[in-house]
Amino acid sequence: MSATIALQHGALERYETPSTREPQWIKLLLIGIALSFFTVFLLFPLVAVFVEAFRKGWGTYLAALSSHDALAAIRLTLLTAAIAVPLNLFFGVSAAWAIAKFEFPGKRLLITLIDLPFSVSPVISGLIYVLLFGAQGWFGEWFAAHDIKILFAVPGIVLATIFVTFPFVARELIPLMEAQGSEEEEAAVVLGASGWQVFWHTTLPNIKWGLLYGVILCNARAMGEFGAVSVVSGHIRGMTNTMPLHVEILYNEYNYAAAFAVASLLALLAIVTLGLKTLVERQSHKQKTESLALENAS
Amino acid sequence: MKLKTVVSSLLAASVLAGNVLAADISLLNVSYDPTRELYQDFNAAFAKYWKAKTGDNVTINQSHGGSGKQARGIIDGLEADVATLALAYDIDALADKALIPQDWQKRLPNNASPYTSTIVFLVRKGNPKGIKDWNDLVKPDVAIITPNPKTSGGARWNYLAAWAYALEQPGGNETKAKEFIGQIFKNVKVLDSGARGATTTFVERGIGDVLLAWENEAYLSLKELGDKFEIVTPSLSILAEPPITVVDKTVDKHGTRKVAQAYLEYLYSAEGQEIAARNFYRPQDAKIAAKYAKQFAKTRLVTIDKSFGGWRNAQKVHFSDGGVFDQIYVPSGKR
Numbered sequence: 001m002s003a004t005i006a007l008q009h010g011a012l013e014r015y016e017t018p019s020t021r022e023p024q025w026i027k028l029l030l031i032g033i034a035l036s037f038f039t040v041f042l043l044f045p046l047v048a049v050f051v052e053a054f055r056k057g058w059g060t061y062l063a064a065l066s067s068h069d070a071l072a073a074i075r076l077t078l079l080t081a082a083i084a085v086p087l088n089l090f091f092g093v094s095a096a097w098a099i100a101k102f103e104f105p106g107k108r109l110l111i112t113l114i115d116l117p118f119s120v121s122p123v124i125s126g127l128i129y130v131l132l133f134g135a136q137g138w139f140g141e142w143f144a145a146h147d148i149k150i151l152f153a154v155p156g157i158v159l160a161t162i163f164v165t166f167p168f169v170a171r172e173l174i175p176l177m178e179a180q181g182s183e184e185e186e187a188a189v190v191l192g193a194s195g196w197q198v199f200w201h202t203t204l205p206n207i208k209w210g211l212l213y214g215v216i217l218c219n220a221r222a223m224g225e226f227g228a229v230s231v232v233s234g235h236i237r238g239m240t241n242t243m244p245l246h247v248e249i250l251y252n253e254y255n256y257a258a259a260f261a262v263a264s265l266l267a268l269l270a271i272v273t274l275g276l277k278t279l280v281e282r283q284s285h286k287q288k289t290e291s292l293a294l295e296n297a298s
Numbered sequence: 299m300k301l302k303t304v305v306s307s308l309l310a311a312s313v314l315a316g317n318v319l320a321a322d323i324s325l326l327n328v329s330y331d332p333t334r335e336l337y338q339d340f341n342a343a344f345a346k347y348w349k350a351k352t353g354d355n356v357t358i359n360q361s362h363g364g365s366g367k368q369a370r371g372i373i374d375g376l377e378a379d380v381a382t383l384a385l386a387y388d389i390d391a392l393a394d395k396a397l398i399p400q401d402w403q404k405r406l407p408n409n410a411s412p413y414t415s416t417i418v419f420l421v422r423k424g425n426p427k428g429i430k431d432w433n434d435l436v437k438p439d440v441a442i443i444t445p446n447p448k449t450s451g452g453a454r455w456n457y458l459a460a461w462a463y464a465l466e467q468p469g470g471n472e473t474k475a476k477e478f479i480g481q482i483f484k485n486v487k488v489l490d491s492g493a494r495g496a497t498t499t500f501v502e503r504g505i506g507d508v509l510l511a512w513e514n515e516a517y518l519s520l521k522e523l524g525d526k527f528e529i530v531t532p533s534l535s536i537l538a539e540p541p542i543t544v545v546d547k548t549v550d551k552h553g554t555r556k557v558a559q560a561y562l563e564y565l566y567s568a569e570g571q572e573i574a575a576r577n578f579y580r581p582q583d584a585k586i587a588a589k590y591a592k593q594f595a596k597t598r599l600v601t602i603d604k605s606f607g608g609w610r611n612a613q614k615v616h617f618s619d620g621g622v623f624d625q626i627y628v629p630s631g632k633r
Contacts, residue, residue: 135375136395144375152376234376235361236326249362252494253334254522 049267052260064250064258065265072238073246073262076154080242081222084161088218092169093211097203100177101185111174117166125163126231129156152234157242160228165218172214173207180206209284213277220273224266322355323557326548328378330365330451330540331492332515336577337382343573344564348557356557364492365451372397372545379549379558382542384451384493386410386602387609389543397547411539412565413579416599417452417459419530420500420509420516427507431532432463435508436481443488443506445496447616447623451540452493454617456510459536461616462600466534480626501527512538513594517578531595536602 054061064070095114099107117125131137133150143150150156184206188198204211226244233240241249243262250259329337341358348356361368361376365384369391372378383389386403389410393400403410421429427440435442445453460482464475487506490496493515500509501519508530509516516529542562549555564570571581575590606612616622 130374133375136373140375149375149377151374152371234371235363236359237361239359252498 046267049260049263052256053264055260056257060257061261061264064255064261067258069238069241070246070258070262073241073243074265076157076239076241077223077243079154080158080161081219083158084165084222085215085219087162088165088169089211089215091166092173092214092218095170096173096177096207097199099174100180101182114167114170114174117164118171122164122225122227123231125228126160128163129159129232151232152236152240154240156232157229157240160232161222161225164225164228165222168218168221169211169214172210172217176207176210177203209280209287213280213284216273216276216280220269223269322357323554324357324359325379325554325558325561326359326361326377327380327382327561328361328368328372328376329382330368330384331362331494332452332497332512332518333382333540334360334362334494335518336514336574336579339577340565340570340573343569344561347564347569348560354557356561358561362494364445364449366449367491377548377552378545379552379554380542380544380562382540384538384540385454385609386539386541387454387613388451389541390610392543392545397545398543399546402543403541405544406542406562407566408582409539410541410543411582412542412562412570413540413574413581415513415538415540415579416535416597417456417510417532417538418513418516418535418595419532420497420511420519420527421507421530423526423528425528425530429508429530432460432478432482432534433467435460435485436478438485440485440508441487441506442482442485442508442510443490443496443500444486444510445493446489446491449491450493450496452512452515452538453496453510454612455512455536455538457616457623458602458606458612459532459534459600462536462605463532463534465605476622476626479622483627513580514578517593529595531597534598534600536605537599539602 065074095110098104099111130151132139133143133156134140135144135151137151140151150159184202185198188202193201223242224244225242226248229242230245230248233242233245235241235245235249237246237249243266247259247263247266250256250262327337327341337358337360341360344358345356348354361371361378363371365388368376369381369383369388372381372392373395381389381392386409389398389402392398393402406412419429421427427437428434429440434440444456447453447457457479460479461475464470464478465472467474488496488499490499493512496509497511497515497519499505501523511519513529516527520527520529542565544555544558544562546555549558565574566582568583568586571583571586575581575586575593578593580594581587581590602609602612606615614621
């Protein structure tokens with residue numbers, strides 16, 4: 001349908017380049033396939049989450065979210081993200097800065113290692129902390145002797161979350177900063193700016209949208225992580241269950257309305273994330289066009 | 299700078315975790331999968347009893363999962379004050395790591411098992427495949443759901459009940475039993491890690507014709523999900539004794555031995571036994587068992603000690619790496 005409208009408006013020359021001169025039915029078929037895939041695999045499950053959550057009415061929904069265990073899970077999830085995201089923001093900017101602006105031995109290796117959490121299964125991400133901090137693990141005895149609890153407690157959950165969300169900010173910034181090069185920073189230094197001033201007034205404005213984009217993704221994953229956190233959590237209800245773990249427990253207790261109520265919060269988070277992401281993408285695109293226009297003008 | 303941030307936020311995190319924990323007394327009960335509803339009821343009853351007796355407020359926190367996985371968690375540092383697992387071997391594993399003494403099973407009555415259960419079949423309404431006994435499970439068109447014996451206590455009881463049945467058949471011997479078990483596991487469609495996951499697969503996702511389940515789990519499914527299912531009790535099953543223990547290393551560290559001990563002993567009291575029976579566990583107390591006798595089908599029950607020479611032996615022969623289970627089970631993708 002949208003194709004016909006485009007034709008009516010005489011957009012023929014613009015859209016029908018030789019590479020897209022296909023018969024109408026192929027276009028419709030492709031659009032149809034894409035839309036039905038989208039509906040079946042993305043839209044239906046999303047709708048189902050909310051339908052199930054509200055099946056027994058608002059009362060049950062609110063009761064499920066305000067139960068002691070659910071509130072504890074929400075608090076723990078927020079706390080975990082509040083620690084993991086700023087740390088990874090700091091790390092991501094440092095790493096991207098180092099990689100994009102300097103040459104040093106082992107640079108390629110560092111880039112590869114930053115990607116490690118993406119390529120490794122979350123179960124392994126959890127198990128490494130069991131191996132390190134478990135009672136039978138490398139440092140387990142020392143921590144036990146000093147009465148510091150890491151595994152099956154909040155610090156373990158935070159550590160596992162940091163590990164799996166490690167690459168998001170750095171991965172987003174490295175290509176961006178590499179593409180921008182270091183001419184502007186060099187100019188700033190020549191003009192007498194201090195290191196901090198260079199970062200604050202030159203680098204940060206250039207990378208802010210990419211940075212925000214990375215933080216949004218990092219946060220979404222930090223709140224949604226299941227596998228790694230499941231391994232190190234110990235599943236003590238009301239204490240070491242994050243929201244995704246709480247959803248599983250409720251589901252396994254035949255408590256479907258409550259399970260989907262908590263799941264709907266996570267789904268809402270995903271929708272908000274997508275909204276923010278679109279906004280940020282638009283802003284960064286605008287910034288790019290503006291700076292291009294500026295270059296052309298000069 | 300970075301290291302400092304890490305350390306200080308970790309400290310902040312542990313302080314916050316400490317605040318969540320703060321209560322007059324708190325105990326952690328690390329249990330197996332199907333006991334969620336049982337301990338929800340029992341913990342409330344015990345807190346009331348303890349408050350009346352001592353004036354202290356006691357909060358009992360729960361962690362549930364496959365029995366073997368939970369034992370592993372305690373060994374790795376999950377600070378359980380009491381362990382209430384599916385079978386003695388998983389608690390023996392704690393004794394082997396010196397978390398509890400070797401004679402733990404003699405510290406409480408009835409082999410430290412305040413309630414027992416057995417293994418039954420849950421089938422779909424009307425029993426469309428006509429499943430009556432263990433030998434019906436090896437028919438080629440029967441799809442079975444059971445959890446994984448490597449991680450689940452219930453699944454190990456399932457397996458041993460089937461083995462005991464095969465031995466009891468005319469001309470039954472070890473070789474035939476092994477063949478029989480092999481045929482059963484050939485029909486297994488999904489191998490979940492815990493009993494509750496297997497139940498969900500069967501009742502919620504609608505996979506399989508028969509679920510090999512704890513009796514209490516099967517009755518709970520009927521109660522929760524109405525009349526879509528039926529319970530079939532086989533001609534012979536196994537007396538499952540889920541044992542309990544105080545975890546000495548933890549209670550000595552937390553100073554909670556007295557209340558932990560009282561908690562376990564209360565499971566043997568009249569009220570504890572009633573709660574167990576109401577949650578479809580078979581009570582040990584003769585009077586309460588008589589009261590609830592109608593609830594449980596009568597069938598022949600073999601014991602782990604008489605038929606398998608105790609859990610340590612059964613574990614070694616059947617479930618250790620390279621044991622009988624490893625020899626007979628080939629995941630369906632590799633067949």
